[in-house]
Structure formats: structure tokens, C-alpha cells
Amino acid sequence: MIIAFKRNDKSSVMGQMVSLAQKLNGESGYEYKHCEILFPEIGEAIAARTEEGVKVRPISQIIKNPAVWDFYEVPADDEKARNWLLEQLDAEYNYGAVLGWYALGLALTPENVFYCSELVYIVLRDFAQLPIDRTLNAARITPAYLRQLLVKAGAKPIQP
Secondary structure, three states, rough: EEEEEEEEOOOHHHHHHHHHHHHHHHOOOEEEEEEEEOOOOOOOOEEEOOEEEEEEEHHHHHOOOOHEEEEEEOOOHHHHHHHHHHHHHOOEEHHHHHHHHHOOOOOOOOEEEEEEEHHHHHHHHHOOOOOOOOOOOOOOHHHHHHHHHHHHHOOOOEEO
16 A cells, blocks of 8 residues: 655645645645555555545546655555445545634544545554554544654655
8 A cells, every 4th residue: 555645736725725724733744735545556546535525546547747746655454444445435525624623723523524634544543554653533634744644653755
């Protein structure tokens, strides 16, 4: 499994809001605005995306410009992780958590809705074979903070 972090994405209002909130919160790496879970052996990218919620897309459709992405290989039980993600397909995007946490400092955690780094953190927490902190509130995990957690846990950057 590979976790991909998109940076310098000025294409969406939500991405700009995430960047500003991370910067105001003093998080380093605030340029990271989105993350995806990649299963390269089958060519799939799975994520919670603002325009469609949780969906599977071909990696080639998502990673059009690899220069704006950072990639980290994560040892995990890929089959179990992918199966869990497939159970989440069509879950809505968690606008409430993003707006609540970034704008108000409130971690809203309704069930069966996710934003990108919330979904990825849950997968890492439940299926990764890294010493990642598994006690955090998923609704408070920004893309920048998630990347910091991965680096701290020993995940190494890779080239696609």
C-alpha cells in the first residue's frame, strides 16, 4: 500500500481552506491538501474526495502530475485494508468534520462520512504495520499531520 500526499494544489476551495487552517494551527507541511491510498499492484486509488465521497479510481486518473505528490510505502495488510475501504464506497465526504475542525476547533465525527486524511488515518490505524499512534481522533487528522505521523513511524518516501 502506498499513501500519496498532494501538495501545492490550488485547484479547490476546500484545498485552500485546509492549507490555511493547517498553517494557522502551526502545522509544518501545511502545503499538503489531500491524500490517497494507492494499491499499485491492481492500479487502484481509493480516497474520500470532496466532489464524490469515497470512491475507487484508476491511479492514472488521480496521479496525473506525479511532481505534485509525495509517496510513502506502508507495510500493511493490503487485502484487509482494501476490503474495508470497499465497504466504505459511496460514503459521503465529511464536510462537517473539515469545517468543524478547521474553522471552529470542533471534531465532528458522524458515522459513515469521511474526509481524505480521516479515512487514510483509520486505514493506517487498523491495518498498517507501523508504530503509528492509534489513539488519535481521526476527525482531527489533517493531511499534513498524517504525513508527519507516517514519517515519525518510519515510513520512507518512494518514487512512483
